[in-house]
Every structure is written in C-alpha cells, then in structure tokens.
Ligand SMILES: [Zn+2]
C-alpha cells in the first residue's frame with residue numbers, strides 16, 4: 001500500500017472499534033457534511049447533497065407517476081393553528097423553534113418553524129376542497145423542517161433536516177388507506193431496489209405512531225451494527241384533522257362529508273442508513289443507482305504517450321452510455337486516488353494504462369469487493385452497467401443476509417433481553433397489545449417496538465411479558 | 481361564446497381597467513397561488529409550483545454545465561454571525577424574523593431566519609478553504625428565504641419566497657468578476673430564450689447595489705404596464721467578506737491571500753414577470769418552454785364513435801415526441817374547456833373531432849394569437865414543436881417591441897418626469913454619478929435608477945439633474 005493511501009485510510013476509526021466514531025469519521029472524511037455554529041444544524045456539502053438530489057429525482061418520479069403534485073407551503077405556523085389538533089400539538093410543541101419578532105417588532109402571536117406541515121395543509125385544504133370533484137388531493141412537498149432536539153448526529157438527528165412530506169385527502173377511508181399502503185410500498189421498493197436496503201414492513205404500535213394519526217405504517221431497516229433504522233413512514237389520519245379544521249365536501253349524494261387524510265415522509269436520514277448499511281473500514285460504499293459518481297476513470301502512468309487520450313475516450317463512452325462517470329487526471333498518486341474514491345464510496349474505478357491499451361482492455365475495480373476484472377474495451381458499454389447491477393445485487397444480498405441472520409425469536413422477556421445483548425437485531429415475540437408490556441420491554445430490555453410486521457407468524461399463544469393472550473407478533477429492537 | 485366560457489372570463493378584471501387587480505385575479509384564477517393566515521406568506525399551488533420546477537430544471541442544468549455544485553446550509557443565522565459584515569447587517573437586520581425560543585427554553589442568542597446566506601457560506605468557506613487547490617468553490621443553493629416586509633403581493637413580494645443563491649470563492653478578482661458576468665449572462669439567456677422576456681443588462685448604482693457588495697449587476701425587464709422588474713442580480717464582493725470572516729488560503733506563492741467572492745440569485749418573482757409580460761385579459765399566457773402543460777388535447781363531440789380513441793392516440797404521440805401534453809375528456813363543455821386552458825395559459829389546444837378524423841387532421845389553437853390552424857396528423861410531431869417555437873418567438877417579439885417602444889430619452893428632469901407620467905417605461909439620461917441626483921430624481925419624478933446599461937450611448941455632456949459633467953448614461957423607471 002502506498003504511503004499516501006495508508007495515511008488516508010488511517011484517518012477513520014475501524015467500525016469494530018467504535019461504530020459511532022467510524023460513522024462520524026465517514027460523514028466528515030467523505031465530505032458529506034460539515035458542522036455549523038448552531039448545534040444540530042448541519043451543512044450538506046456537495047457530495048452529500050448530490051446523494052440527496054439523486055434520491056429526490058428517483059422518488060419524485062415515482063410520486064408523479066402515481067398522480068401526486070408538488071406544492072410549497074409556508075415554513076411558519078401560527079401557534080393557534082398548530083393547536084387545532086390536540087394530539088398533534090402535544091407531540092410537536094415541545095420541540096418547536098419559535099419566531100417572536102418580525103424586524104424590530106414583537107409579533108402579536110408567535111409562529112413556530114414547521115416541524116411537519118399537517119396543520120398548514122389542512123388550512124389550505126379548507127380553501128380548495130368543496131366538492132367530491134375536488135378530491136382526491138394528492139400533494140407532496142420537498143422542504144426542510146425543524147425539531148429542536150437535545151441530541152444530534154449527522155443525517156440521523158438534525159434540528160433542521162431535509163425531507164419530503166406527502167399530504168393527501170380522499171373521499172373515503174378505503175381510498176385513503178389504499179394510499180397509505182401504496183406510498184409505503186413505494187418507499188419499500190425504493191429502499192430495496194435503489195438503495196439496496198432490505199426492509200421489514202409493518203404497523204407501528206399506538207405508542208410509536210405519529211402524533212395525531214390513527215395508524216402509522218413503517219419500513220424498518222437493519223444497520224451494520226444490528227440496530228434498527230426507521231426509514232420511512234406512512235400515516236392514516238381518518239377524518240380527525242378534517243373535523244378539527246372543519247374541512248367538508250359535498251358528496252355525490254349532495255350531503256356534506258369529512259374527507260379522509262394521509263401523510264407520508266422520508267428524509268435525509270436515509271443517507272445515514274446508506275452509510276450504516278453498506279459502509280466499511282475504508283469508508284463509504286454507495287449503492288450504484290444513487291451514487292453521484294458511478295465510475296471514476298483513472299489513467300495509469302498518465303505521462304506516457306496516448307494514455308490521457310485513451311482515458312478521455314473511455315470517459316466519453318461511459319457518459320454517452322448514461323453512466324455518471326468522471327476522470328481524475330490530477331497529479332495525485334495512484335495510491336491516493338484509490339484511497340480517495342474508496343473513502344467516497346464510488347462503486348467502480350476504471351483504470352487504463354499503456355499495457356491495457358496494447359491489449360485493448362481496461363480494469364474495473366469494484367468498491368464493494370475490491371475485485372479487479374479486465375474487460376475488453378469492445379464490451380465497455382455492456383460490462384460497466386452489468387457490473388454496477390452486480391454491485392447493487394451484491395450489496396443487497398449482503399444486507400439481506402445481515403437482516404435475516406439477526407432476527408431472533410424469544411419466548412420470555414429475559415430471553416429477549418439476552419438475545420438483544422448478545423446479538424442485537426430484531427427480537428420477535430408474541431404480544432398482547434398492551435402499552436404496559438411495551439413499556440416494560442423498554443425498561444427491562446432497553447428495546448422499543450419497531451413494528452407489527454405485515455408478515456405475521458404464530459410463535460405461541462401468550463404474551464411473554466404478561467402471560468395474557470397474545471394478539472400479534474411484534475419486532476423489538478434498539479433504534480437510531 | 482358559450483355561457484360557461486363567458487362566465488369564466490368575466491371573473492378577471494381587464495388589465496386596462498385595473499392592472500394590479502388583473503394581476504391578482506390571474507394569480508388566483510389560474511390557481512397559481514393561495515393565501516395563508518400569515519400576511520405575506522403564500523402557498524404555491526401545484527400549477528404555480530410546476531412552473532417553478534421547470535424554471536429550476538432549466539437553470540440547474542445551466543449551473544451544473546458551468547461547474548457549479550448544489551449544497552444546503554442551515555436556515556438559521558446566529559445574530560453574531562450576521563453582524564460580522566457591517567453593511568450587510570445594516571441592510572438585512574430590519575427585516576429579519578427572529579427565533580428566540582427552542583421548545584420551552586429561551587435561546588442564549590437569538591437566530592434570524594436567513595434573508596440571504598452570505599454569512600453562512602462564509603462561515604463554511606472558512607472551514608473548507610485552505611489552499612489554492614481548494615479554489616474555486618462554485619456553490620449554489622435552492623431554498624426559501626424570509627424578509628419581514630410590510631407590504632406583499634403574490635410572487636413579487638413575499639415574506640417567504642423561493643429562490644436560488646449562488647455563492648462562489650475565487651483565487652483572484654479577475655476570475656470572480658468573470659463569474660459575476662457569466663452568471664448574469666446565464667440569467668439573460670434564460671430570460672430571453674426560455675421565458676421570452678427581453679432584458680436590459682447593466683450595473684446597479686451604489687445606492688441600489690446589494691448590501692455588502694462592491695458591484696451589483698442586473699437584468700431588468702419591462703412589464704406590460706411599462707413598469708420595470710429587476711429579474712436577476714449578480715454581485716461582486718471583492719474580498720470584503722473574506723476579510724470580515726478571516727478566510728484565507730495559501731497561494732501558489734506560498735503566502736496567505738484573501739479569496740474573492742460573488743453571489744447571484746433569481747427567485748419566484750420571475751413567475752410574476754412571466755404573468756405581467758405575457759398575460760392578457762383572458763388570463764395567463766405561458767411561454768411554451770416553461771409551461772407545465774404545453775398542449776392540451778380536447779376531443780370534440782367525444783361521445784361519438786372513435787373520437788376518444790383518436791384523441792388518446794394523439795396524446796400518446798405528443799408525449800412520445802417529448803411534448804408536455806395532457807387530455808381533458810371530462811364532461812365539461814367545449815366553451816368551459818377553452819376558457820379554462822386560456823386562463824391557465826396553456827400555449828396550444830389540440831382539438832380533434834369526427835370531421836377532423838375523416839380528413840386525417842386536427843386543429844391547433846394558439847393561446848397567444850387565438851389563431852386556429854388545421855394540420856395533417858401525418859405531420860403532428862413536426863408541426864406541434866414548430867408551433868410552440870413560433871409561439872415563443874411571437875411572445876418574445878411582442879415583449880421586445882413593448883420594451884423598445886418604451887425607452888425614452890430625456891435631457892432635463894422635467895422632461896424625464898413628463899415622459900414617465902405619460903408613457904411609463906425606461907427614461908434614459910446622462911448622469912454625473914452622484915447620489916444627490918439619484919435622490920432628486922426619486923423625489924421629483926418618482927423614479928429609481930434601474931441600471932447603468934452595458935450598452936452605453938452618448939446623449940450629451942452634462943447631467944440633466946445638476947448640470948455637472950456627465951459620466952454615464954443611466955436608465956430610470958418605476959419598479960415592482
Ligand atoms: Zn402483554
């Protein structure tokens with residue numbers, strides 16, 4: 001290993017030594033994020049923001065294909081508006097940032113910076129929904145939201161974070177419930193087929209559901225350290241907000257009805273999920289379908305005649321084939337370049353030097369496995385996309401194995417606690433459905449309920465916590 | 481005219497009767513905007529936001545082609561950070577919204593919601609600029625900003641508005657100045673070739689320049705009512721902020737230097753410009769290259785056999801040809817549909833009925849001129865794009881004529897005042913360069929300086945306001 005290379009790699013902590021430190025090191029050394037002078041408010045640097053732009057483009061296309069339209073609503077919510085739905089305000093008011101002055105004048109009413117926008121959407125819906133002809137409303141918003149939390153961590157917990165929030169209104173409960181499921185499925189499909197992150201789909205318990213929702217659905221992922229990451233949620237509100245905001249429409253039957261509502265969202269915490277699912281001790285590993293740079297072309301012995309031209313031609317061919325490719329022909333050493341693009345998680349390095357030119361070939365170096373493959377230049381346009389797909393599949397399979405090997409069945413609270421302590425992961429048990437048992441699991445085993453999976457299994461007849469009749473199988477875990 | 485049609489058209493005020501009311505009517509009836517419960521904070525509805533998305537896509541591509549990268553910085557600025565550059569804080573502090581509470585705790589220092597982000601970028605640049613190898617930094621941010629203004633008007637003056645702000649750092653003044661010009665040229669090209677809005681390019685006077693800038697460049701457009709709209713600005717800061725924030729880099733000469741800075745931005749006020757440049761008494765008129773719907777297919781006598789199928793086939797062909805097309809096969813009347821898509825400014829209606837099918841033709845109805853043209857279905861894929869281009873050219877030429885016919889030369893303050901009162905538009909005069917004369921023009925003729933055009937003319941030797949030696953030709957006007 002070249003000296004430069006070694007030096008660069010030494011800059012990050014091994015994940016086995018200190019996973020949290022490894023994570024922070026990757027966020028900084030891969031130049032994803034910078035700190036600002038306000039605690040918990042981070043700067044999304046170009047490379048980190050480019051990942052988010054790719055996530056946005058992929059999701060936005062899926063949202064539009066399913067009939068959703070983007071809108072933009074104000075970032076400030078008058079306190080009186082936030083208070084219209086009781087459960088909602090109780091959940092969010094404690095972490096609101098409050099605006100009290102406009103210029104040098106104190107405001108008559110204080111405004112909070114949106115922590116989420118249900119109340120704003122309801123205020124608008126009241127203006128634009130009058131008849132069944134106005135339904136459904138299928139809106140989405142890309143924006144930042146603020147939650148004044150005490151602790152922070154890059155991507156995983158920001159006071160200000162970027163997200164999308166879908167807000168929809170429907171003529172009846174059935175259609176609204178179908179929307180909730182449709183969007184959860186879009187998240188699951190996106191996570192698995194774009195981010196190579198396998199998911200567990202299920203419903204949140206009443207304790208863990210969104211403030212003001214009747215039902216919350218979730219996609220839960222497992223990180224490399226066997227902790228859980230809630231990666232996307234979809235909420236069914238019934239007509240609760242509609243009643244609180246007095247939103248009605250005239251139905252086909254010519255009488256007034258309350259519409260049924262959903263909301264759903266994912267945020268930049270998905271980038272944290274990518275890092276903790278795929279990363280390794282050399283840095284970031286990006287799933288190819290979301291990588292800002294999919295292939296980095298590196299000329300070998302670039303001072304020799306024709307090498308730079310050959311590398312440039314290679315770059316042009318990759319770009320023309322729709323690959324997000326770049327070339328590094330800087331005077332940095334080969335070792336430095338290898339370490340740099342490993343740190344940044346670029347899925348493929350494509351190297352070409354004088355010997356390769358003689359043989360009409362180039363070398364593909366895979367970030368996920370380190371594997372080097374010589375390919376004929378004749379097959380460049382097929383081999384590179386195929387290798388990127390193979391990398392995606394490899395990442396997905398590895399993550400799937402990690403998930404499947406870390407789901408454990410328990411039949412007592414003690415067993416659940418011991419399994420979590422020994423292996424981490426999801427501990428599955430039966431559950432009576434009572435909050436008391438959920439609180440006891442948290443207190444004694446340090447685990448929260450992650451979800452009641454859609455894919456139910458019958459592990460027994462009783463709740464292992466209280467001994468009463470079990471209603472459902474549930475997953476427990478330690479979550480980010 | 482059908483009854484429905486008439487009713488719809490009657491909903492907007494004629495622009496000759498009350499231009500301001502016409503403008504507000506168009507914003508509402510074309511469903512671009514809604515009001516929120518906070519004065520000056522507007523809701524961008526789907527159709528309005530879709531125009532912004534198209535503007536974003538076009539500009540973002542141009543920014544990236546010229547090497548810029550997107551980032552996202554926090555929305556809050558600590559008061560102490562805002563105060564680091566004296567001129568900057570003086571300009572913006574009076575219109576800042578201030579956050580004073582996080583949850584239930586008063587903050588130790590208050591934070592303003594960004595009115596613009598120079599200070600935040602400087603704080604970050606200090607962390608990431610150390611060597612000449614780190615330059616240039618070519619960053620852009622898409623976000624919303626807040627300015628707590630007293631008056632408001634849809635798109636033209638919001639307390640919260642959407643914009644992009646480019647912030648760049650360069651090794652020397654020459655490169656920074658070139659960046660300032662490059663971005664101004666990108667704005668001018670975009671306005672003319674995408675929005676069909678002719679521009680006057682020039683430099684702002686010291687009085688009108690951006691708070692903290694050394695030089696501000698502008699593209700000024702003329703609205704239908706002959707008032708001016710500042711549509712994009714580009715600022716050169718020299719090393720003023722770099723000194724205030726102590727940002728230095730080691731040059732190739734191995735000594736420390738201050739980098740030179742620019743910023744540049746356009747906002748959703750461009751949508752106001754589109755409305756006031758192209759709109760008419762039937763509503764919005766959208767330039768085709770930015771229209772969310774470029775062609776609306778309308779089946780005529782759609783209950784007759786084969787009509788819906790023929791219209792659908794037409795829609796599919798338009799989409800396949802890359803046209804943003806939709807079809808309205810609702811049970812609304814033809815008159816209602818005509819009025820609706822005129823109100824919404826859809827550039828082309830494409831109608832097809834039984835008689836057209838017999839003749840293998842369809843009808844193109846142009847929004848700009850009302851002209852109807854029969855085209856053979858065989859030439860659909862060439863005729864529609866060609867007609868959209870013709871509409872663009874027609875809109876541009878009409879706006880260019882309006883601009884050119886409303887630039888008047890004056891040789892005394894009285895003449896300038898009389899010309900503005902009679903015709904509106906830009907009044908061009910020579911100018912000595914003194915603030916006193918600028919203030920006098922404002923006080924006596926109600927006009928601000930719009931810009932010192934790059935295309936200078938020699939109208940005389942003296943300043944018509946003070947009689948001293950003239951330095952430059954300047955444009956005056958009444959601006960939004
Ligand atoms: Zn129990």
Ligand SMILES: [Zn+2]
Nearest residue numbers: 912917943946
């Ligand atoms: Zn003068």
